Amino acid sequence: MRVEQTAISGCYQLFPLVHKDHRGSFVKTFQQEVFAAHGLVTEFAEEYYSISRKGVLRGMHFQTPPHDHFKLVYCLSGKVMDAIVDLRVGSPTYLQSETMELGAELGNMLYIAPGIAHGFYALTDEAIMQYKVTTVYAPQHDGGIHWDSAGIAWPDADPVLSVRDAGFPALVDFRSPFVSGSGERGHD
Numbered sequence: 578m579r580v581e582q583t584a585i586s587g588c589y590q591l592f593p594l595v596h597k598d599h600r601g602s603f604v605k606t607f608q609q610e611v612f613a614a615h616g617l618v619t620e621f622a623e624e625y626y627s628i629s630r631k632g633v634l635r636g637m638h639f640q641t642p643p644h645d646h647f648k649l650v651y652c653l654s655g656k657v658m659d660a661i662v663d664l665r666v667g668s669p670t671y672l673q674s675e676t677m678e679l680g681a682e683l684g685n686m687l688y689i690a691p692g693i694a695h696g697f698y699a700l701t702d703e704a705i706m707q708y709k710v711t712t713v714y715a716p717q718h719d720g721g722i723h724w725d726s727a728g729i730a731w732p733d734a735d736p737v738l739s740v741r742d743a744g745f746p747a748l749v750d751f752r753s754p755f756v757s758g759s760g761e762r763g764h765d
Contacts, residue, residue, distance in 0.1 A: 578608060580615045580688075584675045585663050587690030589617070591649075595684040604684045606651060607709075617688055618647045621709040626653065629699040629706070634736035636696015637662060637722045637745070641754050644715035645691035648708060655704035656680035657697040662727045662748070665692035667757035672748070674727050679706075692755030694722050698731055721745040 579592040596603040609619045629635060637660065640646055650659065662674045679685055679697070689695055697706060724738065725731065726747035 578605075578611045580611075580617075583661070583677070583687075585661055585670045585673060585693060586668060588661055588675070588693060589615070589688040590677060591686040591688060593684050593686070602684075606686060606707075607649075618711055620711065621649070622646075622711055622713050624707070624709045626705055626707045629657075629697075629704050630737070631699050631702050631704075632733060632737045633704075634696065634698045634724055634731065634733070634738055634742070635706075636660065636724055636742065637694035637727065638696060639664065639692070639694050639720055640712065640715060641718045641720050642691075644712045644718040645755065646710045646712040647691060648689040648695060648710050649686060650679070650689065650695065650697075650706060650708050651684070651686035652679040652681050653705040653707050654681050655699065655701035656682070657699055657704045657706060658732060659687055659697045660695070660729050660731075661687070661689060662694040662722065662729070663692070664694055664722075664751070664753045665755040665757040666753050668692070669757075671757070672727075674729050676729060692753075692757075694727070696724060698733065698736060700732070722751050723747045
């Protein structure tokens with residue numbers, strides 16, 4: 578597995594080996610020794626997936642302290658434009674965003690530090706996204722920023738949104754509870 582630092586500190590794009598043959602493909606998405614060797618967390622508390630149709634935008638989500646978490650996301654089927662925004666006050670990449678394509682064909686994954694807002698836009702007829710997180714979902718600590726308020730060049734100006742996502746505050750109105758240094762890789 579190849580591990581590459583993204584432009585946002587504490588976030589990494591992971592490229593596992595994808596074994597393909599006449600039957601299809603096989604991808605190992607987690608190997609404790611590889612994660613530990615790169616200083617990434619190896620214990621996750623929950624795992625779930627979402628199924629989205631083309632044009633759906635989910636985001637920009639996070640959990641606030643003390644239930645903030647590291648997150649590992651990847652696309653099991655289809656393709657998405659994935660986006661992250663650094664909300665950690667004092668971070669060298671504070672308020673910066675980055676986008677990348679995640680897809681089943683490539684098998685790439687995104688490792689996201691606490692204090693980073695995350696979202697994605699489904700580029701294919703159906704996209705299945707898998708998530709592993711280090712804390713249990715806590716509704717009272719669930720939050721987000723408005724999808725179009727962080728300068729991200731989304732592929733659609735009028736995506737399909739949930740009522741919840743459409744109601745998040747704009748980034749300029751968000752008062753961040755996240756502080757830089759609260760976990761760049763996983764050993765803080």
